[in-house]
Amino acid sequence: MMKKYIYIATITALLCVGCANDEDFLNREPTDILTEEQVFSDPEVTLSVIADLYDRYYDFAWIQDWSTMSRFNIAFWSEAGRYGSFQNSDYGYGDWGTWDYGYIRDINLFIERCEPATELSDADKQRFLAEARFLRASYYFELVKRMGGVPLVLEAEEYDFSGDPSYLQHPRETEAAIYDFVISEAEAVKELLPTDIDTKSRATKGAALAMEARAALYAGSIAKYGAGTPQVSLPGGEVGIPASKANGYYQTALTAAQEIINGEAGGYELYQKKPDLADNFASIFYDKIGNNEAIFVEDYKLQSGKVHGFTISNQPRFGAEEEEGGRTNPSLNFVQSFETLDGQYEPIPVEDASGNPVYYDNIGDIFEGRDARLAGTVILPGSSFKGRQVDIWAGYQMPDGSVISGDSRGQQKEVGDMGTVQVVGFDGPIDGLEFTAQTGFYIRKFQDPKAASGQRGVQSDLWQMRYRYAEVLLNAAEAAFELGQADVAAGYLNQIRSRAGITTSLSAGDVTFDRIVHERYIELAFEGHFLFDIKRWRIAHQVLDGVPIEASEVTGNIGAPLKRKTQPYGLWPYKIYDPGSANNGKYIYKIVKPARVTGADRFRLGNYYSKIGDDVINNNPKIIRNPNQ
Amino acid sequence: MKARYLIILIGAFIILASCNDIDNFDEPGTFLTGNVVYNQDPVPVGNNEVEFQLWQPGFGTLTPLGVRIAQDGSFSARLYNGDYKLVFVDGQGPFRTNIVNEQQQDTIFIDIDGDKEISIEVTPYYLIQNASFNKTGNSIEGTCRLEKIITDADAKNIERVTLYVNETQFVSDNGDYNDARIDGDFTNPNAVSMTVEIPEMLASKEYLYTRIGVKIAGVEDMIYSQVEKIDL
Numbered sequence: 001m002m003k004k005y006i007y008i009a010t011i012t013a014l015l016c017v018g019c020a021n022d023e024d025f026l027n028r029e030p031t032d033i034l035t036e037e038q039v040f041s042d043p044e045v046t047l048s049v050i051a052d053l054y055d056r057y058y059d060f061a062w063i064q065d066w067s068t069m070s071r072f073n074i075a076f077w078s079e080a081g082r083y084g085s086f087q088n089s090d091y092g093y094g095d096w097g098t099w100d101y102g103y104i105r106d107i108n109l110f111i112e113r114c115e116p117a118t119e120l121s122d123a124d125k126q127r128f129l130a131e132a133r134f135l136r137a138s139y140y141f142e143l144v145k146r147m148g149g150v151p152l153v154l155e156a157e158e159y160d161f162s163g164d165p166s167y168l169q170h171p172r173e174t175e176a177a178i179y180d181f182v183i184s185e186a187e188a189v190k191e192l193l194p195t196d197i198d199t200k201s202r203a204t205k206g207a208a209l210a211m212e213a214r215a216a217l218y219a220g221s222i223a224k225y226g227a228g229t230p231q232v233s234l235p236g237g238e239v240g241i242p243a244s245k246a247n248g249y250y251q252t253a254l255t256a257a258q259e260i261i262n263g264e265a266g267g268y269e270l271y272q273k274k275p276d277l278a279d280n281f282a283s284i285f286y287d288k289i290g291n292n293e294a295i296f297v298e299d300y301k302l303q304s305g306k307v308h309g310f311t312i313s314n315q316p317r318f319g320a321e322e323e324e325g326g327r328t329n330p331s332l333n334f335v336q337s338f339e340t341l342d343g344q345y346e347p348i349p350v351e352d353a354s355g356n357p358v359y360y361d362n363i364g365d366i367f368e369g370r371d372a373r374l375a376g377t378v379i380l381p382g383s384s385f386k387g388r389q390v391d392i393w394a395g396y397q398m399p400d401g402s403v404i405s406g407d408s409r410g411q412q413k414e415v416g417d418m419g420t421v422q423v424v425g426f427d428g429p430i431d432g433l434e435f436t437a438q439t440g441f442y443i444r445k446f447q448d449p450k451a452a453s454g455q456r457g458v459q460s461d462l463w464q465m466r467y468r469y470a471e472v473l474l475n476a477a478e479a480a481f482e483l484g485q486a487d488v489a490a491g492y493l494n495q496i497r498s499r500a501g502i503t504t505s506l507s508a509g510d511v512t513f514d515r516i517v518h519e520r521y522i523e524l525a526f527e528g529h530f531l532f533d534i535k536r537w538r539i540a541h542q543v544l545d546g547v548p549i550e551a552s553e554v555t556g557n558i559g560a561p562l563k564r565k566t567q568p569y570g571l572w573p574y575k576i577y578d579p580g581s582a583n584n585g586k587y588i589y590k591i592v593k594p595a596r597v598t599g600a601d602r603f604r605l606g607n608y609y610s611k612i613g614d615d616v617i618n619n620n621p622k623i624i625r626n627p628n629q
Numbered sequence: 630m631k632a633r634y635l636i637i638l639i640g641a642f643i644i645l646a647s648c649n650d651i652d653n654f655d656e657p658g659t660f661l662t663g664n665v666v667y668n669q670d671p672v673p674v675g676n677n678e679v680e681f682q683l684w685q686p687g688f689g690t691l692t693p694l695g696v697r698i699a700q701d702g703s704f705s706a707r708l709y710n711g712d713y714k715l716v717f718v719d720g721q722g723p724f725r726t727n728i729v730n731e732q733q734q735d736t737i738f739i740d741i742d743g744d745k746e747i748s749i750e751v752t753p754y755y756l757i758q759n760a761s762f763n764k765t766g767n768s769i770e771g772t773c774r775l776e777k778i779i780t781d782a783d784a785k786n787i788e789r790v791t792l793y794v795n796e797t798q799f800v801s802d803n804g805d806y807n808d809a810r811i812d813g814d815f816t817n818p819n820a821v822s823m824t825v826e827i828p829e830m831l832a833s834k835e836y837l838y839t840r841i842g843v844k845i846a847g848v849e850d851m852i853y854s855q856v857e858k859i860d861l
Contacts, residue, residue, distance in 0.1 A: 089803055231720050231847065541849075546803045602803055605720065605849045618690040628720045628849070 041119035046128055049110060053135050054202070056103050057298065058142045060096070061528025063446060063464045066313045066327060069526045072544065073601060075443065076329040076568040076594050080434045083596040086568070089546050090602050093629040096146050096531070097610030100139070101153065107136045108156040130192035134203040134211070137185035141215050144178040145532050148239040148609040148626060152181060171622040174237035176245060179219035183252060186212035190265075197266035200297045200463070206265035207296035210467035213257040213475045220249030220482065221536040229538045231628060232608045238624055239609050250479045257476035260295075260469070261492075268292055268469045270499050277501040281376030284470075285446050286462050295472070298464035307459035311448040316379060316390045317435045318409070318426035321454035326427065326435035328443040328526075330378045331568030332591060333549075335367075335441060336558055337522060338374040343497070343504040347555035348571060350589045357588040363393060363573055366589055372501040377525055379442035381573050386449055391425040392437050394572035397588060399581070403574065409436060416577050429572050431595045438594045439570030445526050470496055470523055478516050486511045493519055517561035535608055537561070546602025554591060566600035569593050604628065661696075661713075661739070662705045663747040665722075667778070671702030672724060672753050673853040675801040675842070679722045681749070683739075684714045698722075700801065701855060713739045715749070723845055723852035724753040725779060753852055754779050754845045755787065760854035762839050764861065768826045769794060771841050773854060775818035788844040790815045792823045796831065798838045800856050808837075827861070836860045 039045050061069040067077060067085075077085060111132050114125060136154075143150045151170035159165060173181075190208040197206070223246035226233060233240025241249075260268055271293035274280040284293050300306050315325035336348050348366060349358050360366050364382025367374060379385055381392040395405025396415050404415055410426040428436025447453075448460035477492035486508040494505045496519065506515070520533055534540040542562050549567045557563045570592045576583045606628035617623045661683075664671040682693035683706065696706045715737040717726050726735035727750050739747065760773040771792040777784065793800045794809040808831055813823030821841075831837060837859050842851045 231849070548807075598806075614692045615690070618692075629718060 036113055037119075040114055040117035043120060043124045043128075046114065046117075046120065046124070050128055050131055050135075053103075053107055053110060053132065054298075056100075056106075057135065057466075058098060058100070058139060059298070059464060059466065059528065060142070060145075060531070061526065063298075063310050063462065064308045066310050069446070069528065070328045070330075070443070072530055073331060073565050073568045074334045074525060074530065075331055076439045076570065076597065077327060078329050078434050078436060078438045079327050082327075086594075086597040087599045088601075089599045090604060091607050093604075093606050093611035093626075094613070095607070095610060097612070098142060098146055099150075099613065099616055103139060104136060104153055105156050107132050107139075108154065111136075112156055126192050127194065130189040131203045133185055133189050134193065134208055137182045137189075138211060140178055141182045141211065144175060144182070145218065145535075146610050147612060148234075149173045149175040149178050149237065151620075151623075152178065169620040169622050172236075172238040172624055174241075175222065175239055176219065176237065176241045179215055179241070179249070182215040183212050183219075186215070186256070195264075195266055197268060197292060200291075200294050201299035203296065204265070206260055206268060207467055209256045209260050209265050210295050210472055213253045213260070213472060213479075214467075216249045216253035216256060217475045217479055218532065218536050220246050220253060220479065223249060224482065225536065225538045229541075229605070229608075231605055232538065234624060234627055236624065239627055247483065250482045254476055254479035254483060254485075257472050257479065260472050261476060268295060268472070270469055270473075270495060272499060277372030277499070278375035281373050281500065282444055282447075282449075284468065285465060286448055286450075288463065293469045294463060294465060295467040295469060297466055300461040300463065302458065302461045307461055309456070309459050310446050310462065311453040311460045312456060314443050314447060315454045316385050316388070316427055316437075316442050318391045319388050321452060322456055324435070324456075325454065326437060326442060329437050329439040329568075329570070330441045330443055331439055332441075332571045333554065333563075333565060333569055334521075334525065335374065335378055335380075335571065336555065337518065338371040339502060339559075341369050341371065341501055341503055343502050343506075345558040347558060348589070350555075350571070350591060359576065359583045359586040359588060361586055363587050366573075366587075371522070373522055375444070377443070377445045379444045379447075381440060385442075385444070385447065386451070390427050390437070390442065392427045392429060392440055392442075392573065393425045393587070394429050394440075394574055394590075395424050396577045397574040399578045404577075406430070407433070409433070416579065418577070429570065431592075438596075439568060440572050441570075443526065465527060471527075471529070474516070474520055474523060477511070477519075481511050481513075481516060489516075496523060514559065514561050518559045534603075538608075540603045540608065541605055544601045544603035546600050548600040549593075551591065551593065566602070567593065567597050657707050657709045659708050659710050659741055660705060660744045661708055661741060661747070662744070663703070663749065665698055665702045665704070665724075665751055666748045667724070667751060667753055667756065669748075672722075672751060672756075673700060673702050673840075673855050674698055674722060675803055675851055675853065676700050676799045678801065678803060679850050681715055681717045681721070683708070684716065685709075685711050686714065687712075700799065700853070708741055710742050711740075713741060715739055720849060722751065723755070723843075723848055723850045724751040725783060726751055752778060754783075754785050754848060755843050755852055757841055757843060757852065757854040760841050760857070762857050762859055764827075764859055767832070768824050769837075769839055769859060770822060770824045771813075771839065772820070772822040773841050775815060775821060775843060777818070785848060786846045787815050787818070788846040789813075790821055790823070791842050791844070792825050792839065793842060794825060794827065794831075794837055794839045796834065796837060798856055798858070800838050800840045801853070802842055802844070802851055813841075832861075834861055 114128050149172045152173045157168055186208045190205045193203050193205050193208055195205045223241040223243050226240050227243045269292045271284045312322055312324055314328045317326035340346055352358055364380055367380050395403050397403055404423050406424040410422055411424055412420050413423045414420050429438050429440050430436045448462045452458040453460040473492045473496055477489040481489040489511045490506045490508050534543055543565050549564050554569050572590050572592050573587050576586050578584045609626040611629050680695045680697045684693050696704050698704045728735055756776045756778055758774045758776050763770045790813040792811050793807050795807050808828050809825045811823050811825040813821050815821050838856050839859055840854045840856045842853045844851050
């Protein structure tokens with residue numbers, strides 16, 4: 001009994017004493033949340049907040065998602081689950097859309113909270129604020145490219161719970177107004193950002209100017225070429241820019257680009273380090289040391305968690321470091337667009353003038369004498385990756401006209417009197433077998449040559465290239481051409497073309513719209529520019545018109561901007577078996593259409609600007625729909 | 630063990646079967662059918678190409694119901710009873726919609742209470758008249774007359790005239806399976822004629838489908854003649 005009383009007494013005493021410091025006990029600093037003052041008093045912490053905003057940057061072609069880089073039939077996708085993309089015809093009206101005002105709000109909040117901060121040094125604060133404005137302008141640029149004019153929200157708004165949200169509903173600005181905003185922000189922040197050529201993954205003066213040049217060029221071409229498709233416009237200007245503004249925008253683009261070219265943002269230049277021009281071109285994307293071509297990138301780092309699997313997905317399948325790869329197969333349509341070294345458009349010589357096949361001693365000979373960017377962008381039959389030659393050949397061509405091939409990688413069969421031998425490459429091409437080179441090609445651009453980059457446990461740290469100097473030159477060339485300065489344009493184009501090994505230079509008279517379209521298609525392939533280029537030139541509905549490509553027209557009209565791109569074709573090498581003939585053991589090539597390609601892509605007028613969702617419009621009835629959807 | 634499974638199964642059945650009257654709507658059961666017409670004649674359009682939207686106001690958030698027009702110009706939608714507004718999105722179809730009245734513009738009000746058949750009057754830019762198809766030997770000849778309907782300020786030119794041949798009855802410009810097509814000369818719109826060869830791989834077929842389409846400059850959707858079956 002006594003014990004019980006003692007316990008009760010003790011507990012009572014503890015309870016009374018234990019709560020003496022209530023206030024202190026309950027008022028605790030959270031250990032998992034940083035307060036506003038804490039964030040904006042230490043530059044390291046502020047940096048980590050803006051790092052999150054950098055991480056949410058929108059890329060149309062994103063290296064972490066390989067298929068986004070090779071859309072629109074520049075390549076065939078050798079993966080069973082993706083064949084559907086080559087079997088449908090229409091694009092959805094909502095495709096490529098974006099509407100992330102949460103991101104804009106977070107940037108606005110950052111700006112509003114950073115501005116009054118007192119603990120940060122002025123230099124730090126100025127840089128952070130300029131970076132945030134750069135990111136906000138970047139996203140508005142992304143929005144206007146995809147959706148047309150959008151509401152321009154420049155402060156973090158709060159709902160007052162009054163039951164009437166109409167003061168939060170903003171109408172769409174005109175398309176021109178958003179482009180103007182992007183341009184003026186770039187102008188405003190360029191001097192606030194560091195001029196530092198070695199800063200690649202944070203905004204610099206170079207990045208701001210590159211963005212300005214690209215945005216102004218886009219706006220200029222929409223103004224000029226939009227006149228050809230009056231249906232793609234809205235009466236309020238939310239879509240479409242008046243043609244009278246074209247020259248002003250082109251001039252802005254040229255001025256901004258020339259600021260970079262003249263070295264005012266740092267010593268950017270074309271990457272020219274390696275004697276082998278194809279290697280040189282491929283290195284632009286993986287050489288991170290002293291690379292003066294890259295202007296603004298998303299950086300990756302091994303063993304940090306921030307890595308990507310582009311190489312795993314696309315490495316040549318045979319002998320790969322992981323049982324995976326081979327997904328992106330560039331199309332023949334793209335491969336044949338590369339000029340010869342003397343600057344001529346020529347089909348890949350498969351047949352001679354009289355229709356007989358051309359016989360080649362070595363498998364890669366057919367691609368000799370082409371623009372070095374071909375071998376820098378595409379892994380061709382006979383070329384190597386990571387020191388291992390790819391094994392791409394489709395079978396034996398027998399003297400009686402038949403073909404002996406296999407349906408599994410490197411299959412062996414009996415061929416003539418040679419006994420049982422391998423009859424198809426370990427990399428294919430085998431029609432319909434995923435991860436083999438079904439068009440006869442693999443992609444080289446963005447492939448990481450480092451050892452183990454193709455292993456799941458290591459992966460790749462290649463940059464996501466956002467702005468590079470060659471694009472600045474191309475933007476300058478296009479703007480100069482549109483302003484009637486063809487000689488200036490020729491100078492810029494020649495820099496890019498001579499880096500690719502093309503020996504003849506362009507004169508002012510050679511620079512045409514077709515030439516510029518072609519040069520951008522070749523140089524900037526797989527970098528996410530193609531869609532926006534054909535959109536702003538208003539040729540998308542002609543290039544992707546839903547009409548299948550006939551075998552007879554594949555090799556025609558190379559380099560013409562309106563050449564159909566509705567389906568990818570392939571080019572397959574065959575070995576000749578004909579003992580006693582001089583051609584025995586040589587190679588011939590055949591043009592094929594992968595059997596999984598049954599649809600022909602059709603870009604409708606309603607695809608020029610992505611659909612704004614009904615949920616958005618229901619929440620904000622002031623939003624006008626995009627045309628033709 | 631077996632008893633437990635049985636109980637779970639029976640329980641699942643009870644759960645699945647017990648809700649049918651409480652939280653399930655009846656499916657929509659009223660049909661709205663009809664044709665898109667000009668002068669009482671249906672206007673044939675491309676397959677899966679032209680659509681109009683039905684809006685039903687009064688239920689808060691709005692999302693249009695898209696109704697696709699079939700190749701022969703007919704349409705059919707299964708709906709709930711109610712009041713609907715029918716609109717064509719600007720630029721849809723190879724035609725101009727007719728203005729109902731000043732206030733309502735080209736929106737058509739439809740009250741649906743039981744199955745209903747309506748004709749939507751439109752004015753096409755062109756019509757293909759007297760389309761006829763002839764098989765001679767190894768080729769198909771298509772002839773027609775092109776009639777320009779809209780001749781005022783909205784008048785548009787012809788971009789091309791095409792004859793399509795397909796194994797299936799879906800014959801349109803956007804069909805990926807057209808087996809043959811040929812563009813015709815339309816300098817004399819009163820007598821357009823074009824001849825296409827039947828591809829060898831189709832020679833053994835018993836019949837093919839064919840029709841003529843006209844692409845009007847500046848208009849995305851094409852206008853067609855009715856699909857015709859040709860016995861080989």
